[in-house]
Amino acid sequence: MNPGEEANRSQNKDSVLGDTLRVINELESRGIIGRMPLAEPWLSFSTLNQSLQTT
Amino acid sequence: MALIFYIEPILTDDLDIFCYIPQDTESILVNLSSIYSYLTKLGYESERECIVIEGVAVQFLVPNSDLVVEALENSQVIEIEGVITRVFGYEYLLAIMAQTGRPKDKAKIAQALESREPDAVKLKDILKRYNLDSIWGAIAQ
Numbered sequence: 001m002n003p004g005e006e007a008n009r010s011q012n013k014d015s016v017l018g019d020t021l022r023v024i025n026e027l028e029s030r031g032i033i034g035r036m037p038l039a040e041p042w043l044s045f046s047t048l049n050q051s052l053q054t055t
Numbered sequence: 056m057a058l059i060f061y062i063e064p065i066l067t068d069d070l071d072i073f074c075y076i077p078q079d080t081e082s083i084l085v086n087l088s089s090i091y092s093y094l095t096k097l098g099y100e101s102e103r104e105c106i107v108i109e110g111v112a113v114q115f116l117v118p119n120s121d122l123v124v125e126a127l128e129n130s131q132v133i134e135i136e137g138v139i140t141r142v143f144g145y146e147y148l149l150a151i152m153a154q155t156g157r158p159k160d161k162a163k164i165a166q167a168l169e170s171r172e173p174d175a176v177k178l179k180d181i182l183k184r185y186n187l188d189s190i191w192g193a194i195a196q
Contacts (some may be wrong), residue, residue, distance in 0.1 A: 017070075019109035023085025023097070024072060025138065033115065034075025034090050 068096070069105050069112040073127055073143075083136065091114055102171055122154055122185045144176040144186070153191050161194050168195070 027033045076087065094106050105112035118124040126147035133142055143151065149167060152160035182191050 005192045018138050019072065020111040020113065021135060021138040021140050023094070023099075024113070025094065025140070026092060028074075029094070030138050031077065032093055033072075034077070 069114055071116055073116050073118055073123060076115070077164065084104050087115060094101050120154065122151060125181075126151060136180070144177075146173045146181055149173055149178060150181045150187055150191075152183065153194055156190065164194055 024033075076090070090116060091101060094108065095101070098110050099106055101107075102112055105114045107113070118127055126143045129144055129147065130141040131144055133140060142148075145167075149164055152164050180190050
């Protein structure tokens with residue numbers, strides 16, 4: 001796999017995740033669940049690293 | 056080489072959500088029915104222990120150790136695709152994987168350490184307080 005393919009795959013996961021996270025946030029706002037940190041290593045190590053580095 | 060290249064073969068493609076789930080009774084059994092009831096009304100379907108939300112299999116987990124509770128309380132707020140969410144801090148995540156101790160967690164620790172150095176002071180503090188020093192030493196060798 002070349003770096004371009006990796007970047008595309010990561011971006012696609014983020015796009016899917018955004019929709020998923022909106023639904024999960026709705027669960028929280030309705031009081032169905034409490035605080036909800038994610039625990040996926042691939043999210044933490046790729047997206048999280050990227051987010052933390054850019055904020 | 057990018058970490059994701061190595062991680063991909065051992066991914067399960069599900070998303071673990073640690074959360075508190077309000078309970079109506081003092082039962083020790085965790086009742087996920089309120090979550091499933093709400094989500095199935097929206098058309099999402101369950102798949103084994105997960106429920107598939109917008110194409111991602113999501114598993115809801117309650118904190119199962121003091122370490123996870125502390126990690127949850129100290130989770131970091133980030134934004135993904137315009138959505139505000141929270142994630143475990145990196146050092147907490149490493150400690151939780153060490154505590155869980157499954158072979159796949161140990162493999163992920165090794166991969167993570169190749170990708171990013173943790174805050175050594177923070178990690179050492181967490182490992183010491185939860186008696187994970189020796190376990191970590193064996194994994195990190």
